[in-house]
Amino acid sequence: MSEKKGTASGLTKAGTGIDGFDEITGGGLPQGRPTLVIGGPGSGKTLFAMEFLVKGAIEYGEPGVFISFEESEADLIKNVASLGFDLRKLVEKKLFMIDHIQIEASEVIETGEYDLEALFVRLGYAIDSIGAKRVAIDTIESVFSSFRNDLVLRSELRRLFRFLKERGITAVITGEKGEAALTRNGLEEYVSDAVILLDNRVINNLSTRRLRVLKYRGSAHGSNEYPFLIDDTGFSVLPITSIGLTAEASDERISTGIEGLDAMFEGVGFYKGTTIMVSGSAGTGKSSIAAEFALRACRDGKKVLYYAFEESPSQIKRNMRSIGLDLQTCVDDGKLMIYADRPSIYGLETHLVTFHKLITGFNPEVVVIDPISGLTAIGDDLEVKTMLVRLIDYLKMRGTTSMFTSLMNSDEKRKEDDTLMSSIIDTWIQLSIVDAGAERTKKLRIIKSRGMNHSACQTEVLLTSNGVKLVASDDIIPPSDKYGRGGA
Amino acid sequence: MIEPEFELKLYIAGSTPKSIAAIANLRRICEENLKGRYTIEVIDLMKNPHLAKRDQIVAIPTLVRRLPEPLKKIIGDLSNEEKVLIGLEIERKG
Numbered sequence: 304m305s306e307k308k309g310t311a312s313g314l315t316k317a318g319t320g321i322d323g324f325d326e327i328t329g330g331g332l333p334q335g336r337p338t339l340v341i342g343g344p345g346s347g348k349t350l351f352a353m354e355f356l357v358k359g360a361i362e363y364g365e366p367g368v369f370i371s372f373e374e375s376e377a378d379l380i381k382n383v384a385s386l387g388f389d390l391r392k393l394v395e396k397k398l399f400m401i402d403h404i405q406i407e408a409s410e411v412i413e414t415g416e417y418d419l420e421a422l423f424v425r426l427g428y429a430i431d432s433i434g435a436k437r438v439a440i441d442t443i444e445s446v447f448s449s450f451r452n453d454l455v456l457r458s459e460l461r462r463l464f465r466f467l468k469e470r471g472i473t474a475v476i477t478g479e480k481g482e483a484a485l486t487r488n489g490l491e492e493y494v495s496d497a498v499i500l501l502d503n504r505v506i507n508n509l510s511t512r513r514l515r516v517l518k519y520r521g522s523a524h525g526s527n528e529y530p531f532l533i534d535d536t537g538f539s540v541l542p543i544t545s546i547g548l549t550a551e552a553s554d555e556r557i558s559t560g561i562e563g564l565d566a567m568f569e570g571v572g573f574y575k576g577t578t579i580m581v582s583g584s585a586g587t588g589k590s591s592i593a594a595e596f597a598l599r600a601c602r603d604g605k606k607v608l609y610y611a612f613e614e615s616p617s618q619i620k621r622n623m624r625s626i627g628l629d630l631q632t633c634v635d636d637g638k639l640m641i642y643a644d645r646p647s648i649y650g651l652e653t654h655l656v657t658f659h660k661l662i663t664g665f666n667p668e669v670v671v672i673d674p675i676s677g678l679t680a681i682g683d684d685l686e687v688k689t690m691l692v693r694l695i696d697y698l699k700m701r702g703t704t705s706m707f708t709s710l711m712n713s714d715e716k717r718k719e720d721d722t723l724m725s726s727i728i729d730t731w732i733q734l735s736i737v738d739a740g741a742e743r744t745k746k747l748r749i750i751k752s753r754g755m756n757h758s759a760c761q762t763e764v765l766l767t768s769n770g771v772k773l774v775a776s777d778d779i780i781p782p783s784d785k786y787g788r789g790g791a
Numbered sequence: 792m793i794e795p796e797f798e799l800k801l802y803i804a805g806s807t808p809k810s811i812a813a814i815a816n817l818r819r820i821c822e823e824n825l826k827g828r829y830t831i832e833v834i835d836l837m838k839n840p841h842l843a844k845r846d847q848i849v850a851i852p853t854l855v856r857r858l859p860e861p862l863k864k865i866i867g868d869l870s871n872e873e874k875v876l877i878g879l880e881i882e883r884k885g
Contacts, residue, residue, distance in 0.1 A: 402844050405847050406847075406849055411864050411865070411866055412865045412866070412877070412878040413866050413867050413874075414865060414866075414867040414868075414870060414871040414874035414875055414878070415809075415813075415867035415868035415869055415870035416809050416812075416867060416868045416870075417809065417850045417852060417866045417867040417868065418809070418851055419849055419850055419851070420804040420807075420836075420851035421802065421804060421843045421848040421849050421851050421853065422849050424804055424836045424837070424840045424843045425843045425844050427840070428844070429844075446849070
């Protein structure tokens with residue numbers, strides 16, 4: 304598959320209105336050209352085609368024709384209604400037309416020469432009667448099971464794509480994923496402009512949906528697999544890969560929420576828009592530190608999203624109350640949103656898409672994920688890491704400051720994960736428990752903080768009824784001192 | 792006058808060689824085998840495009856046997872008389 308960089312001159316794109324898809328393709332599908340959307344049963348092909356038309360009609364005012372070889376008009380209207388779209392209304396407004404083409408192989412006898420001219424008549428009639436700019440054909444491959452003359456079918460398919468191009472129609476043609484070839488009947492031979500693959504596979508017993516742009520002539524596109532989600536609002540693609548390292552680095556600072564901890568970060572706290580990881584074994588106070596951070600941000604007038612994986616919102620609030628942190632007030636003020644989810648209920652992309660939606664919906668300046676190991680438990684490590692990199696990229700691009708807690712186990716595997724994580728985070732705070740005689744004390748250490756002269760000392764963490772307090776073993780030693788260490 | 796036993800509709804799209812052949816073939820087959828028992832209506836979808844959707848036509852030419860029931864469809868230029876007769880469930884005369 305050849306892939307060109309940059310956009311060829313003259314290539315215009317038709318926005319699909321599908322969340323995230325237009326971002327990964329730099330604007331949508333090639334305008335006036337057919338795009339092939341391939342997938343197995345239940346992969347979301349029909350929905351993709353449908354949303355392309357519905358959004359095209361609603362958001363871009365472009366009338367669309369849906370040629371269905373499988374579902375009846377009534378079924379389609381019903382299915383789309385469940386996503387909140389009223390097709391009937393669009394049909395009334397002449398923005399939409401469905402033609403359900405029924406061909407039952409059993410009752411058709413072939414004798415002598417024929418072609419599929421009536422298909423063109425129907426398509427042309429539908430296009431002309433509403434002035435359609437978009438067409439979806441779902442799925443044209445049905446003709447292969449209904450007619451026996453392969454030669455005729457192939458030449459008619461070629462004619463169909465030419466027909467659509469000549470009329471300047473932006474089209475989505477769906478195709479069944481094949482075993483040997485890309486599609487069962489080699490449709491990819493006829494569509495040379497754009498090919499999109501939808502995939503629905505099971506990883507670790509969880510169904511995961513992925514979208515990949517296999518080909519997009521004349522346009523740069525990410526070759527990654529993008530997770531996508533089909534929910535009650537339709538199709539969303541998680542676009543967070545395309546961003547890259549273009550985020551503006553900010554000089555602005557944001558308090559850690561803990562006086563003693565601010566002191567360790569040049570007296571002022573983290574850089575705004577950076578990524579902070581707080582790691583430690585169970586019971587070291589990770590969540591408390593995260594809550595202090597969140598609370599302070601709220602009090603400073605920032606909106607905070609707290610994404611919890613282990614506890615319910617009420618549990619978190621209760622626990623934090625016990626150390627004197629009142630999260631409820633912030634929730635009441637609309638500054639704090641606590642969202643709790645079980646990590647294992649959904650596939651990773653569902654979490655990421657949900658997360659993405661929460662961020663675009665709530666628009667927080669600060670995000671806390673507690674713990675990120677809730678996510679790393681799903682899927683294989685490389686996959687998770689890739690996803691997290693995308694997520695962090697996305698947050699950075701938005702200038703969102705994010706804090707992740709990470710449960711460190713004693714086992715080597717988990718340590719490796721944390722090391723992997725280290726390359727993508729800016730600040731790493733490590734918590735540990737030290738047995739000193741009969742007493743167990745919590746210790747805090749900054750492992751790194753990019754662009755900062757942070758303290759290199761280990762301090763003691765106290766969880767008091769007044770929040771988290773840090774007690775310097777000696778006192779906080781300024782970084783210029785002998786223990787100090789410059790950040791990278 | 793009694794109702795014709797065979798009510799046939801032939802869908803074409805303009806005067807193409809295939810359409811012309813189909814019309815000729817159908818007329819000949821009916822005259823030879825169904826004399827006085829049939830009607831043929833030729834429907835040109837170029838003139839009435841909306842009928843393609845209503846009558847679920849995809850291939851051209853398509854011959855539809857409306858009566859007797861059940862509905863039967865034969866596609867192609869009807870050049871093979873044997874197949875047409877089988878498709879229409881007509882016993883060959885002679």
